[in-house]
Amino acid sequence: MDTIISIELGTNAVRVYAFDLKGQVLAFAKGAYPTFHPFPDYSEQDPEQIFITMLFVLKNLLSEKIHPQKYKVVSICFSASMHSLLAVDKHGVPLGPVMTWADSRSKVEARELRNSSISEKIYQVTGTPIHPMSPLVKILWLKTHDKETYRNTVKFMSLKSYIIQQLTGACKIDLSLASATGLLDIHKKVWDTTMLAYAGIQVDQLPDPVAISDTCGKLQHQYRVSLGISADTKILIGSSDGCFATLGAGVWEEDMATVTIEDSAAVRVVGTKVLMDKNQRLFNYVLDDKHYISGGPSNSGGVIFEWFAKQFGDFKEAYDLEACIEDLMTEAAGVEAGSERLLFLPYLLGERAPIWNANARGVFFGININHERKHFARAAIEGILYEMYSIEKMLQNHRNIKRISVNGSFASIPFVTQLIADIFNLPVSASPNASSVSLGAFLLCAAEIGIYKDITEAAKTIKLGEAFKPNKYQNATYQKYYAVFESLSGKLGSDFEALALL
Amino acid sequence: MKQFVLQQGSSPELQLFPDIIEIGSKKNISIQLDSMPVLSYDFLRVYCVLEGKFEWRMQGQQFVVYPGDIVLVLPNQVFGGAKGFLEIGNIAWLYLNVTRPENGNLYWGAWSSLNESERQTIGNIMLLNHTVVRSRVGEAIRIFLALQNELFNHEIGFHTRVHQLMDELLVLVTRQLTKQSSSGRDFPKVFLQLEQRLRENLFHQWSVEEMAATMGMGTTQFNERVKTFTGFTPINYLINIRISESIKLLRKQELTLTDIALDTGFYSSQHFSTTFKKLTGYTPSEFRKKGNAES
Numbered sequence: 001m002d003t004i005i006s007i008e009l010g011t012n013a014v015r016v017y018a019f020d021l022k023g024q025v026l027a028f029a030k031g032a033y034p035t036f037h038p039f040p041d042y043s044e045q046d047p048e049q050i051f052i053t054m055l056f057v058l059k060n061l062l063s064e065k066i067h068p069q070k071y072k073v074v075s076i077c078f079s080a081s082m083h084s085l086l087a088v089d090k091h092g093v094p095l096g097p098v099m100t101w102a103d104s105r106s107k108v109e110a111r112e113l114r115n116s117s118i119s120e121k122i123y124q125v126t127g128t129p130i131h132p133m134s135p136l137v138k139i140l141w142l143k144t145h146d147k148e149t150y151r152n153t154v155k156f157m158s159l160k161s162y163i164i165q166q167l168t169g170a171c172k173i174d175l176s177l178a179s180a181t182g183l184l185d186i187h188k189k190v191w192d193t194t195m196l197a198y199a200g201i202q203v204d205q206l207p208d209p210v211a212i213s214d215t216c217g218k219l220q221h222q223y224r225v226s227l228g229i230s231a232d233t234k235i236l237i238g239s240s241d242g243c244f245a246t247l248g249a250g251v252w253e254e255d256m257a258t259v260t261i262e263d264s265a266a267v268r269v270v271g272t273k274v275l276m277d278k279n280q281r282l283f284n285y286v287l288d289d290k291h292y293i294s295g296g297p298s299n300s301g302g303v304i305f306e307w308f309a310k311q312f313g314d315f316k317e318a319y320d321l322e323a324c325i326e327d328l329m330t331e332a333a334g335v336e337a338g339s340e341r342l343l344f345l346p347y348l349l350g351e352r353a354p355i356w357n358a359n360a361r362g363v364f365f366g367i368n369i370n371h372e373r374k375h376f377a378r379a380a381i382e383g384i385l386y387e388m389y390s391i392e393k394m395l396q397n398h399r400n401i402k403r404i405s406v407n408g409s410f411a412s413i414p415f416v417t418q419l420i421a422d423i424f425n426l427p428v429s430a431s432p433n434a435s436s437v438s439l440g441a442f443l444l445c446a447a448e449i450g451i452y453k454d455i456t457e458a459a460k461t462i463k464l465g466e467a468f469k470p471n472k473y474q475n476a477t478y479q480k481y482y483a484v485f486e487s488l489s490g491k492l493g494s495d496f497e498a499l500a501l502l
Numbered sequence: 503m504k505q506f507v508l509q510q511g512s513s514p515e516l517q518l519f520p521d522i523i524e525i526g527s528k529k530n531i532s533i534q535l536d537s538m539p540v541l542s543y544d545f546l547r548v549y550c551v552l553e554g555k556f557e558w559r560m561q562g563q564q565f566v567v568y569p570g571d572i573v574l575v576l577p578n579q580v581f582g583g584a585k586g587f588l589e590i591g592n593i594a595w596l597y598l599n600v601t602r603p604e605n606g607n608l609y610w611g612a613w614s615s616l617n618e619s620e621r622q623t624i625g626n627i628m629l630l631n632h633t634v635v636r637s638r639v640g641e642a643i644r645i646f647l648a649l650q651n652e653l654f655n656h657e658i659g660f661h662t663r664v665h666q667l668m669d670e671l672l673v674l675v676t677r678q679l680t681k682q683s684s685s686g687r688d689f690p691k692v693f694l695q696l697e698q699r700l701r702e703n704l705f706h707q708w709s710v711e712e713m714a715a716t717m718g719m720g721t722t723q724f725n726e727r728v729k730t731f732t733g734f735t736p737i738n739y740l741i742n743i744r745i746s747e748s749i750k751l752l753r754k755q756e757l758t759l760t761d762i763a764l765d766t767g768f769y770s771s772q773h774f775s776t777t778f779k780k781l782t783g784y785t786p787s788e789f790r791k792k793g794n795a796e797s
Contacts, residue, residue, distance in 0.1 A: 013732075053746075222782065
């Protein structure tokens, strides 16, 4: 029997799934690693720790659950969070930790670039909104603030490129991740010389951009021995987590969008054309030679509600966050739509789409003497979802979206899924699998070995669950509240700036 | 609590308790210059605030303590009043003979009925937490009162009781030290603090008890939470960190394998080599050679 392995290098953990050739999960294991914040705005990870954790988890999964069943590993496919940057010296040794997508130390560089004359050109060529998350902007930061690292860097890598280089020796980056760097011409699918010149780097300082189905050579001998994998196992470079999540959600029609809410969140669509937003608010990432994934990312996902629960929830048992969140959700469900005139702007981590303001802050608005914790809990959930809705509205300018597929731990809580249906006024289905990211990786591998003709056919095999239908009356209420939400979010921009300057 | 001072060598009450260097309680009604200079000693000091508010200074850091707070001063730590004098109020203290030999661990006398591994863990936690204990629960005040009663009244069993109370005080201080940093709400945050501490003291032979205590948890709950959160047992999680740090050191050519093994907390280069190979398929020296070949 054959198995396909997906390795997700996520923000907080590596998740490894083993699928049979029908896409059923045979085994799953995860291993967490930390993010360090040595200074405000810094968000760093240890590349060796991630490598070792990945190896450890993979090895345990194979030796405990796959080898005893005599499964043969056909392919291993990788995915990773976007926007990571790792500077590596001439010996291939990292010059420091990895900067993650959440690292916002380059706020100033991002603002200057966004206000500059070339800002529009950068967006048109790279499809990536200018933001501290972008490796282009991160390199600019290094150039000014860490000259030594900048000078000694022989390669600017993504985390996944580094991990794959450890395993096979190849120095590559898939086009999905490359298109999230702000350095790639997403139309021609090559590194853009103007962007490189702007960052002050040479083309050989970046890994080779390759298709997501590219095989990255063989695992080095010792890893093959240690993992018990044969030389003909294909190592597929794979995609970014966001692109795979969209593929795995089966959102392959023009009238569909996917809402992913994990810690962070995004609304995405698939298409064959780049979506250019005149305010540069939408991203466009390359999936394969025909398809782009477009959409808007938000910082304000499940992590915001977790914050609320940690601060204000009841912990019957120490550290039992899940039970605490469940209780708060039950409380919130008892409050009417609109939380009795209480609104929440969820910008506790600043915000990307649609306002793209790193200085934005959270706000409870409309607090009244009769409000109780349950109102705040409901308002927090509604606020997170209004933000998702505002991204979906941007996409409606380009598409006529009629159906939504949701995935991610927060969005797939039934209470939340129903709220999404009511707020968006659209039927909403949940993805069938625990991880849309890994399912996307499976579909790619399956298409590669000929089970499907191509990924389009593969994507169409995904059967979504029964839809949550929108409640019209609730939607009418939400529409009125959303108007206030949107107005507040727009009005407070200058006050957020003022607060940041204090 | 009545005022008193008992000192080893001059107070007959302490004859049976050679490890108590000094114990006392003082109600200070007027400020006297230099009544509490900032000094270090080679014994362990425990102060408990009974009444009032005090500004003290330890290891260069100033802080304010209130009734019920305990301050633990390790041998050789510099401590005293922020202005060099004792402010108005009421405090109790205990100076205890502990040794801190070359290898850095804290040891105290055979009077204690804590077992060897408990003592080691408590000693380690005290060494790792250079902060003030803020208990404000009055628990410490009760222990000091009981100690005073036992030392002066000599009721039957007092010899054992005094030792028990001293153990109780040390356990209380340690538990409070580990608990005050965590509210029982944010596991990832507290676990990150533990991770940072593990990395700062990677050479140390961490036990699960110590790791759990650092987070203010019992071992059973700690094991479960760590497994759910990280996917690893605490020991395997620690091995992960050890190996990833060793990879960085292996790439620096100047360190020997034995140095790397000990720096990253393995018992020996043999232990390092076996663990490394089990996980990566390479022995540390093969891994180092491979790195050289690539560059």
